Amino acid sequence: MQHRIRGMPRLLSQLFQRKPVGELIRELNAGDRLHRRLGPIELMSLGVGATIGTGLYVSTGIVARDIAGPSIMLSFLLAALGCGFAAMCYSELASMVPVAGSAYTYAYATLGELVAWIIGWDLILEYAIGSCYVANSWSNYFDSFLQHVFHIRLDPRFLSPPWDFDFRTESFVEQIVTLADGSRVMAWFNLPAVAITALITVVLVVGIKESAGFNAAMVLVNVGVVLTVIGVGAAYVNPDNWHPFLHEETKSRGIALGAARIFIAYIGFDSISTHAEEARRPQRDLALGILGALLVCTILYVGTAAVLTGMIPYKDIDKAAPLASALQSKGLTFAGGLVTLGILAGMTSSLLVGNLSQPRVLMAMARDGLLPTSFFADVHPRFKTPWKSTILVGLVVALGGALAPLSFLADLVSIGTLFAFVIVSAAVWILRVTDPGVERPFRVPFAPFVSAMGVLVNGGLMFSLGRDNWIRLFAWLAVGLCIYFLYSRRHSLLAGRLLAETGGTVAAEVPEPVSPD
Known part of the structure; x- marks a missing residue:
């Protein structure tokens, strides 16, 4: 039973007004909805495709060399532990509320409109910057593949953004590249990042079934490559390379800091929940997809990290293309080229799912009036995709991938992802208290714990990332709050209904405490 407390200031009441779960479920059959075409295999494939990408193929080398050393294996397990708790929470919420929007939708149902906007804005950071990171990284492996297979060298001015970020001085510096004649000049922009983003955007506009089919093919190649790396590389493992197990310069915090920095490798599985509206049987298939993708990826991550750090000393790892370089250092040139091709497929899949998920979060926010509905919620009459926002996301990712420094992007993605996981984990317990009667096809075991x-x-992993990353996160959220108070709050559909129902006197619903089941 609920009771009302009248007299609460209208603004404060609106900021924390929740969108009832029942209303979210009723909206499933209203308006122009997305096609339900995805089964558990397609959903798991989307999760694996989004997860096994740049986080494994690039971040593994960076974190192993600079932070964790061979103990990156434990960093992956620690990150997987945090993801596992969040994954079960995502599964319960996604089965309860099978609509587009992911953590944004769950926050709206549990913590109110302001928190929902904050998490939605955070998801924009996670997916957009994450896709920029993947597109930026893709060009390194593309260039490596052309060199080792076809002996073609691209102009280095078209392979890097014009600036890099120096973490020691916390400042941007010019990106200098060396031409074929030995001269050193400033880079222009990352052309392959623009090209692959344009291709992905076209595929995404055409339709979800076509996108899922393309992704499934890329995932098969991707997983095959990872298994090849583990299988071939295992023959060249030297256990002496695992000593010292902890990075010499970060012994006291290497594992935790490594887990926080490597967290970008795990951002994919939560993207499954953004496709809840397109799942054929969301009450069952979403949980299978989320938990299955996390399990598969964790096993492959730990195995790859063990082989990489066992093949060569961690201080000698090539941070730009660690896996291909490790194989080539053992004389496996053909294998290195084959692996590079597979890695390109995996990173293409990761970019596809990131750019697939972002428009669906924007669409969910637009349906609630928090973003312009005519643009972000417009579904193509033939393809049944949010085509306008998909094209906009493609343009933003192409621009970011072409001009933004790679190292600067990674930590922004990790802290944004961790923030979303914290909100989702809290939302499950809050809903158990506020809405105990809602059907839960999948229930988190031992929910309070x-x-x-x-x-x-x-x-805790968020705090491991340090003060500077928190400053960047707060700066991004500050921009989002400005947009909310200048536009979104005034156009909120929920606030409009609330005002109409109360005749201008807002009543805030405060639930009585209910013992969770």
Whole structure:
């Protein structure tokens, strides 16, 4: 039973007004909705495709060399632990509310409109910057593939953004490249990043079934490559390379810091929940897809990290293309070229799912009036995709991939992802208290413990990223709050209904405490 407390200031009441779960479910059959064409295999494939990408193929080398050393294997397990708690929470919420929007939708149903906007804006950071990171990284492997297979060298001015980010001085510096004649000049922009983003955008506009089919093919190649790396590389593992196990310069914090920095490798599985509206049987298939993708990726991650750090000393790892370079250092030139081709397929899949998920978060926010509906919620009459926002996301990612420094992007993605996981973990327990009667096809076991651990582990990893990353996150959220108070709050459909129902006197609903089941 609920009771009302009248007299609360209208603005404050609106900021924390929740969107009832029942209303979210009723909206499933209203308006122009997306096609339900995805089964558990397609959903798991989307999760694996989004997850096994740049985080494995690039970040592994960076974190192993600079932060964790061979203990990156434990960093992957620690990150997987935090993801596991969050994954179970995502599964319960996605089965309860099978609509587009992911953590944004769950926050709207549990914590109110302001928190929903904050998490939605955070998801924009996670997916957009994450896709920029993948597109930026894709060109390194593309250039490596052309060199080792076809002996073609691209002009280095078209392979890097014009600036890099120096973490020691916390400043941007010019990106200098060396031409074939030995002269050193400033880079112009990352052309392959623009090209692959344009191709992906065309595929995404055509339709979800076509996108999922393309992604499934890329995932098969991707997983095959990872298994090839583990199988071939295992023959060249020297256990002496695992000593010292902890990075000499970060012994006291290497594992935790490594887990926080490597967290970008795990951002993919939560993208499955953004496609809840396109799942054929969301109450069952979403949980299978989310948990299955996390399990498969964790096993492959730990195995790859063990082989990489066992093949060569961690201080000698090539941060730009670690896996291909490690194989080539053992004389496996053909294998290195083959692996590079597979890696390109995996990173293409990761970019596809990132750019697939972002427009669906924007669409969910637009349906609530928080973003312009005519643009972000417009579904193509033939392809049934949010085509306008898909094209906009493609343009933003192409621009970011072409001009933004690679190293600067990674930590922004990690802290944004961790923040989303904290909110989702908290939302499960809050809904158990506020809406105990809602049907839960998938239930998190030991919900209080799992939810609390999801908040603590992921929140702790956020703090491991340091002050500067928090400053960047708060700066991004500050921009989002400006947009909310200048536009979104005035156009909120929920606030409009609330005002109409109360005749201008807002009543805030405060639920009585209910013992969770």
